[in-house]
Amino acid sequence: MTSHAAPALDPSADIVDLTAAIVDIESVSGNERALADAVEQTLRAHAPHLEVLRDGDTVIARTARGLDRRVLLAGHLDTVPVADNLPSSRRTHEGREELVGRGTCDMKGGVAVLLKLAVEADAAPMDLTWIFYDHEEVAAADNSLTRLAAERPELLEADFAILGEPTSAGVEGGCKGTMKLEVTARGIAAHSARDWVGDNAIHHLAPVLERLSAYEARRAVIDGLEYRECFNAVAISGGIAGNVIPDRASATLNYRFAPDTTEAQAEAHVREVLAGLDLEIEVTDSAPGALPGLDTPAAREFLAALGDEVTVAAKQGWTDVARFSALGTPAVNFGPGDPLLAHTDDEHVPLADLRTALEGLRRFLTA
Known part of the structure; x- marks a missing residue:
């Protein structure tokens, strides 16, 4: 247990x-420690039925009743930067009554629902794992679930997983994959008053933007759900200066691809779209998507x-959910808040969403 004081949370x-x-x-x-401390302290004080573990700024709590199935419920503790x-x-x-503030939607409303039920659900008809984790809003490599999957995969084992991401208290199946790429054009530096002796690298990016502007994104229907790429x-x-022809320019591209597409297929598609252009293309971050998995018994x-x-x-x-899908665990997104409000300055959550998500998940855990 952490030794320094944590803000008190009342799960009742x-x-x-x-x-x-x-x-x-x-x-x-990067600043999740105080909240992780508070969550850990709350679980240790109010949930004696749970084994509570701490891994960095991730808190894991588990039952071990020897039941025939395990459900994992997870929510990330971090937010994007505060915007007043x-x-x-x-x-x-x-x-409509609303709670306004950074994280209300993405996804501290979901974290509150999970924390409250972690304390309450001491007699659920299945074993439960609760994970409150850090570094979700940054690069995939920094996400603490990446570390757990590599170092302590047994903690992520489950028959079904629920992520408390904002879904307006509905169910969102699977997720799209994401790929970030750096596209670089090279030129020749020169004084801007004598541009004929140089070669403007920024101008070489124009065909990239033209192709993206004309790009017709695929719509993939999988198990009755439509994913828009x-x-x-x-x-x-x-x-570098107002009187210099640049010899280097780059664009950051983001490709969101349907979950029936692998990362290798996604990269191949990007290179096909940009084929014939004199560019350097580097994948800087990538994560696969997840198929819906709504036809599994646990999901039903x-x-x-x-x-x-x-x-x-x-x-x-x-x-x-993509991480659990990769582990062979069907997973869904379910939580309070409109996902379109995530990361906005006016981020908020309807109070009705909080109550609907709480009651729905409570019925599942006490059925």
Whole structure:
């Protein structure tokens, strides 16, 4: 157990109050320790039925009752940088009560639901693993699940996994893969008053942008869910001064690909789109997608517990369900908050979403 004081969290509090308390512990990626301490302290103090482990700034809690199946529930503790949206606040907007602040949607509302149920679900009909982890909002290599998969894979073993990512309290199956690439053009430096003796590297990126502008993204329907691919330039750089023809320029590209596409196939597709251009192409970050997996017995049981009115859709972003899919564990996304509000300055979560997600997951764990 950590030795320094952690902010106190009350798992018996109303889910809105608990969410606000978690949101107010700032935990931008790389600064998750205070929140991890608070989560660890809460579980040790209020959940004697759980074995609690600490791995860096990740907290793992498990039951070991020898039941015939195990469900893993996970949520990341980190957020993107604060944008003058902490501490949290409440408001009523268009007749809807909302909790506003960094992380309310992505995904401290989900973390609050998981933490509350980790304490409550001491007699679930299945063994449970709860993982509250760090560094999800940064490069895949820094994600603590990457470390756990490599060093302690037994902690990730389960028959079914639920990620508390924002889904407006619906179910989102699978996720798209993601690939970041650096595309570099070379030229010849020269004084901008004598450009004929140089070769402008920035201009060589124009065909890249033209191809991306004309790109028609694929829509893949898998198990009845439609995944929309996306291929975009997300950053561009080049030049050293206002009177110098640049000899180097680069663009950062991001390709989001359907889960029926492997990383190798995704890279091959990118190179095909950019074929014939005099460029250097380097993959800088990549993670595979995950197939929906909604036809598995555990997923069907989960959907049944949520009821006929629950919405089911494809996850249009990347989430850590992909990690569990790679381990052979079917996984879904389920949590409070609209995913379109993730990372926005006006990030917020409807209070009704918090309660709906809590009650739905509670029914599954107490069926």
